[in-house]
Amino acid sequence: MTENRYPDFGVLLVDDEPSYLRGLSIALERAGITHLQRCEDPRRVMEILAREPIGLVTLDLTMPHLSGEELLARIVEEHPDVGVIVISGMNQVETAVDCIKNGAFDYFVKTDEQRRLIEGIKRAIRLQELKLENQALRQRFLDDTLEHPEAFAPIITADKGMRAVFQYLESVAPSRQPLLICGESGVGKELVARAVHRLSGRPGPLVSVNVAGLDDNVFADTLFGHQRGAFTGADQARAGMIEQAAEGTLFLDEIGDLSLASQVKLLRLLQEGEYYPLGSDRPKRLNARIVVATHRDLHAKQQAGDFRKDLYYRLRTHQVLIPPLRRRKPDLPLLLDHFLAEAAEELGKSVPSYPPELPVLLANYDFPGNVRELRAMAFDAMSLHRSRMLSMEVFKRAIRPASEETAAAPMALERPVFAPDEALPTLHEVADLLVTEAMRRAEGNQSLAARLLGISQPALSKRLKRRRQGDGDPL
Ligand SMILES: Nc1ncnc2c1ncn2[C@@H]1O[C@H](COP(=O)(O)OP(=O)(O)OP(=O)(O)O)[C@@H](O)[C@H]1O
Known part of the structure; x- marks a missing residue:
């Protein structure tokens, strides 16, 4: 079973010194890397690679029977998708350069600080994960298929751009790296987060937190929880949202509005993979996938200094942009039918017909509030609806303010249609x-x-x- 092990692929540790292997596995397990396999006999490595889903190998250079250099060459040739990190007892620049030239991902010396080595292995795992996701994504685009269309059933769309977004989401859903969902307000970002959670197959729940306007202390308390007595009024220990989302997904909405102080805390959580409940000096492991959403332009915010650059790059490891409704006009009639049926059911009325001009009216409107705005119009119209045919009045009234500004502006007086010296058309x-x-x-x-x-x-x-x-x- 690999379900609860990280990463999804195995990490094979090869060294002829059992004590070194043991020490390294303990350190890696402490850092959350638990999908490990050890091998003391270099002659068995190729056989393990042929049999097991190994994605990364750490390789000692000086071993009996078969040297690390020879093994490296064979792995690179026969398993080019497997990453190799060389860990050698020798601190020789030339050897290091040779190993990298021959296809190793990185080179460490056993006497190096262990923290550096662990960080290097984590980095290699992240890159390996991205590489595998990339391959899966490319394959999916070539096939133009969705493996789990049912996960997207609540998202009504016939738009090609949305389909590409779904394909991407299928590829990145199993990843443990954060996912950033961007898009204007009301485009359906939360629905997308729910679909990703369903796709991830994670057994835990989806826990949503709107972080806009949370002061830094409330943010820390909400996410990390507290110990009893951590602050005045903390009569009982309380688990934070991270813990409630264990084995599941933590969805942080409105991340673009997070205060700078809380951004530091979120960054540390993502980097270290652990956190401290308020008042506790015992760290807890982050065991939830982090999905964040924003309607703000994070890139612009980051450039203006309102959003930390390091956090921005960390969050956008996987990123999707949900197109606004005005860019997917063919979705309008589908969504209209969907919301009218939904409202009819809720209000105990039968689904009405509507004038054929209604979709035309809607198609000529920009929907600044996106799908949420259309839904509200449909529900409003249905609550007033009495006869067989749905009236367009509610829609016209909702749409009018914007269009009226132009229509009602004393066009003829202040903004003449034609310049005074311009020849009139016939x-x-x-x-x-x-x-x-x-x-x-x-x-x-x-x-x-x-x-x-x-x-x-x-x-x-x-x-x-x-x-x-x-x-x-x-x-
Ligand atoms: N493609 C869709 N199909 C069906 N319903 C949708 C679709 N997109 C959005 N909705 C509905 O529109 C409403 C707004 O969606 P949602 O809350 O997911 O938007 P959002 O992008 O997260 O908004 P905000 O930025 O304000 O948080 C919800 O009621 C949602 O169910």
């Missing part, structure tokens, strides 16, 4: 422009475009035909 030309615009808004649907223009469909069809034949418009 009525034929204006009619032509209107027809083109109506057809664009109606996405080519002639009966909808005719309604927008206030003429009959046959009349519009006639105009379009004449235009195609190059005849003038009979005004």
Whole structure:
């Protein structure tokens, strides 16, 4: 069973000195690297690699029967995807350079500080994980398949960009590295976090915390918990959200609004993989996947000095951007149907029909509040709905303020349509422009475009035909 072991692939420690191997495994296990295998006989290494899912090998150079250099060459040739770190008793620059040239990922000397070696192994594991995820991702794009479409069922979409996001998420869902979900407010970031949690197969729960506006002490208490007596009023010990999310996912929403002091704490948690509950000097291990989301531009914030650069780079190991609703207009009718059905069920009404102009009206609106805004409109319309056909009034009223600003601005007075010295277009030309615009808004649907223009469909069809034949418009 490898479920609770880290990393997902095995780390094979090769050295002919049993005591060194034992010491190294204990140190690695303490650092949270538990998927380990030891080997004292270099002649068995190739056989283990052929049999076991090993992703990283640490290799001693001087061993009986088979030297580390020879083994390195064989591993690089026969298992190019396996990373190799050389740990040698000799501090020789030339040997180190040779090993790196021959394909080793890194080189350490046994007398080096153990902390450095552990950090190097952690770094190699992270890179190896990224490499494997990359391969899986490339494969998925080539296949254009989703392995677990059911995980995304609550996210209604037919958009290609969203499908690519889903494919990426399938690749990175099992990873233990943080995931950053970006996108405007209301695009569905929390839904995406839930899908990632489902996909991860982690047995623990998804625990969500909105970190916007949390003062630093509250942030630390919420995440790390406290010991009894840690501060005045702490009558009982309380587990933090990290502990509640054990074996699961901790979702930190609005991460772009985290105070600078709390950013330091989050960074340390991610770097060390452990934390101290308030009032305790016993560290606890982070045993939850961290997923964060923001509607802010973290890159800009980081450049402006409002977000720590090191934390930003750490968080964006895996990153997705959810496109705004105005960039995925074909999703509008699907989402509209979905929310009308949802509202109908909630309100105990039957699902209504709606005028064909409604999708056209929505398609010409920018939805600054994204899917949340559309959902609110649909629910509002359904709560007022009485007859068989859904009225467009609620939608028009919700959309109007923005469009009215332009329409109601005394256009003719303050912002003339044509400059005073500009030649006016002819009525034929204006009619032509209107027809083109109506057809664009109606996405080519002639009966909808005719309604927008206030003429009959046959009349519009006639105009379009004449235009195609190059005849003038009979005004
Ligand atoms: N593609 C979708 N299909 C169905 N429902 C959706 C979709 N996208 C968003 N929603 C719904 O829209 C609402 C807003 O979504 P969500 O809370 O996930 O957005 P968000 O991006 O996390 O917003 P914020 O940045 O404000 O936290 C929710 O009710 C969610 O269920």
